[in-house]
Amino acid sequence: MDKYPEFIKQVDNEYWLVETEAGNYKLHYKIKDILFCWQSNFQHIMILDSYTFGKMLVLDGIVQTTAADGFIYNEMITHVPMNIHPNPRKVLIIGGGDCGAAREVAKYPGVKRIDMVEIDEMVVKACLEHLPEISGNLCDPRVNFIFKDGMKYIQDLNRQNDDGIEKDLYDVVIVDSSDPVGPATSLFEADFYRLLYNVLEDDGLMACQSESPVFYAKTMKNTYDRLSAIFPITRLYTTTVPTYPGGIWSFTIASKKYAHVNPSKFDKETICVNKEILESCFAIPEFVKKILDTQTQC
Ligand code: SAM
Numbered sequence: 001m002d003k004y005p006e007f008i009k010q011v012d013n014e015y016w017l018v019e020t021e022a023g024n025y026k027l028h029y030k031i032k033d034i035l036f037c038w039q040s041n042f043q044h045i046m047i048l049d050s051y052t053f054g055k056m057l058v059l060d061g062i063v064q065t066t067a068a069d070g071f072i073y074n075e076m077i078t079h080v081p082m083n084i085h086p087n088p089r090k091v092l093i094i095g096g097g098d099c100g101a102a103r104e105v106a107k108y109p110g111v112k113r114i115d116m117v118e119i120d121e122m123v124v125k126a127c128l129e130h131l132p133e134i135s136g137n138l139c140d141p142r143v144n145f146i147f148k149d150g151m152k153y154i155q156d157l158n159r160q161n162d163d164g165i166e167k168d169l170y171d172v173v174i175v176d177s178s179d180p181v182g183p184a185t186s187l188f189e190a191d192f193y194r195l196l197y198n199v200l201e202d203d204g205l206m207a208c209q210s211e212s213p214v215f216y217a218k219t220m221k222n223t224y225d226r227l228s229a230i231f232p233i234t235r236l237y238t239t240t241v242p243t244y245p246g247g248i249w250s251f252t253i254a255s256k257k258y259a260h261v262n263p264s265k266f267d268k269e270t271i272c273v274n275k276e277i278l279e280s281c282f283a284i285p286e287f288v289k290k291i292l293d294t295q296t297q298c
Helices: 070-084 100-105 121-130 150-163 182-188 190-198 217-228 275-280 286-293
Strands: 008-011 014-021 025-039 044-050 054-059 062-066 090-095 113-118 143-147 170-176 200-209 233-240 248-255
Touching (some): 014 044, 014 062, 070 170, 070 233, 090 100, 090 150, 150 182, 182 190, 182 217, 190 217, 217 248, 217 286, 233 286
Parallel strands (some): 090 113, 113 143
Antiparallel strands (some): 008 014, 014 025, 233 248
């Protein structure tokens, strides 16, 4: 690699992606090749071929998803909410630029419309071309790509619904965002969740990735508390993603009506999620419970 970006370090004749987490924790991935590299208007985008995890999407130097373990996160953020809702027909995905979440939602024949609101079209283009292990070369006619800031989309939809007679509402919303830095910051704010509540059907529900209970416990707690202040039902579940700092990762469900999974109903072809995982993922470790139970300001 004669010219390589700031996140790639050369050590002797080896190349390493160096991911810096929370300022003082570094993860190193040995890289075979840079398949795609671009500075978009929103973030630095790379698709790398790594020795251990295969191809990986890296945004602003942070690993988002990999061919080796991306299925874990993408299945967990989609099949849990899609199983809780008895009959999801209209689904909104905010973020999800690798198309992995949309690919999983498309496994539900009852879903008639999948709106995917992704701020950066370049991420989608790069993943469809260079990361088919995750994107699955998504071309389902129900998927509508809307290249827009998720916060702006929700704000506009609220205004449109307030002005219009016919409300455009969703059964399930999945917030598959990057970390709360840069373009995704607004997707972790209480205002965003309040506006999102308004675009859900009376029995709608949402799921979001709510960060690491180990490295970003404050963000996880804030997300849980902000959603709990708006929705009648809020539940946290976890999984383990090897390429995420600390492994354990949290997701939060916020629901207007339904609270429980229906494992007997689950019949999708998956690599991670199954009937047992749907139930057991809500069994959270004691230290995570303690974080959620402590009183803090949202
Ligand atoms: N699926 C990934 C994983 O496995 O962790 C998660 C991240 S996905 C790549 C995150 C996406 O959120 C990126 O494509 C990024 O461009 C998008 N994004 C960030 N901020 C956004 C915003 N405000 N509105 C819409 N999309 C946003």
